[in-house]
Amino acid sequence: MKKPSANFMMLKLIEQNKDVIQNPIIKSFLDKKENYKLVSNAISYPSEKNKNAVDKAFKEHYKQIKKMAYISNLIHFFSIDYDKKIRKLNNRYTLILDKEITDNKDTTFKDLVVSKPLYTQNIFGNNLKDHIENIELYEALKLLTEKQLSILEMKFLKNMTTKEIAETTETTPQNISNQFNKSIRKLKKLLIKKE
Amino acid sequence: MNDMKANCREAEEILRMFDRKIKKSLKNTNYQEQEDLEQEIKLKIIEKIFTVKFSDPPSFWCFFKLSNINKT
Numbered sequence: 001m002k003k004p005s006a007n008f009m010m011l012k013l014i015e016q017n018k019d020v021i022q023n024p025i026i027k028s029f030l031d032k033k034e035n036y037k038l039v040s041n042a043i044s045y046p047s048e049k050n051k052n053a054v055d056k057a058f059k060e061h062y063k064q065i066k067k068m069a070y071i072s073n074l075i076h077f078f079s080i081d082y083d084k085k086i087r088k089l090n091n092r093y094t095l096i097l098d099k100e101i102t103d104n105k106d107t108t109f110k111d112l113v114v115s116k117p118l119y120t121q122n123i124f125g126n127n128l129k130d131h132i133e134n135i136e137l138y139e140a141l142k143l144l145t146e147k148q149l150s151i152l153e154m155k156f157l158k159n160m161t162t163k164e165i166a167e168t169t170e171t172t173p174q175n176i177s178n179q180f181n182k183s184i185r186k187l188k189k190l191l192i193k194k195e
Numbered sequence: 196m197n198d199m200k201a202n203c204r205e206a207e208e209i210l211r212m213f214d215r216k217i218k219k220s221l222k223n224t225n226y227q228e229q230e231d232l233e234q235e236i237k238l239k240i241i242e243k244i245f246t247v248k249f250s251d252p253p254s255f256w257c258f259f260k261l262s263n264i265n266k267t
Contacts (some may be wrong), residue, residue, distance in 0.1 A: 023258070026258060055256070058255035062253075078220075079221065079223040079236065082228070083225075083228070086224060
């Protein structure tokens with residue numbers, strides 16, 4: 001009895017397992033010439049050794065494909081997750097200070113920021129006089145009324161606007177403005193006289 | 196030790212192979228984050244190559260109905 005050729009056996013195998021051959025992993029495996037050879041060899045001489053050789057090659061091939069698929073997926077989903085993460089963080093720690101806080105329309109983020117007084121005010125004291133180096137100016141300031149002094153203090157030391165000063169002292173802005181101009185004029189006069 | 200070396204070489208190879216894919220995936224985030232993302236992806240891939248154990252692949256023969264052939 002003549003043994004059928006390897007080619008014939010191979011064709012028969014393919015014929016009988018059409019649906020299996022369509023499986024992409026098997027197909028790509030058999031597309032490689034050396035693998036095809038191994039398989040046809042194992043079919044015509046079905047020894048344990050030949051079969052194992054096919055198995056070994058196939059396992060290598062399978063693993064490789066699995067790995068590639070895994071990494072391909074990893075790249076895709078990791079990049080999406082990363083973007084989501086960054087977006088979330090940016091949303092949570094936004095840099096927009098005057099954005100409204102959702103449930104309260106009047107307050108903004110900058111209202112929540114604690115403002116510490118400038119360190120100079122702490123070192124040199126809270127009075128305007130404490131900040132004066134010029135002796136003549138210091139002497140001149142002493143001659144102002146208490147009210148005028150406090151207005152100058154708020155204006156120059158605390159950087160308040162005329163309107164804000166008026167609100168804290170419970171008078172009109174016009175009054176504050178007048179008092180302010182008056183005290184400046186007085187200081188000017190005193191200093192010029194001294195010279 | 197040898198395994199380690201093989202993994203390193205494999206990681207290099209894979210990073211080279213997937214370079215285009217990585218570059219493409221960077222478009223998933225905005226421009227400022229792209230450099231960071233590229234680095235993160237590469238780190239992740241290297242980490243996975245060293246740690247992930249892939250399940251044992253099935254035998255080649257279990258896909259085929261061999262009995263008929265052997266009889267002929």
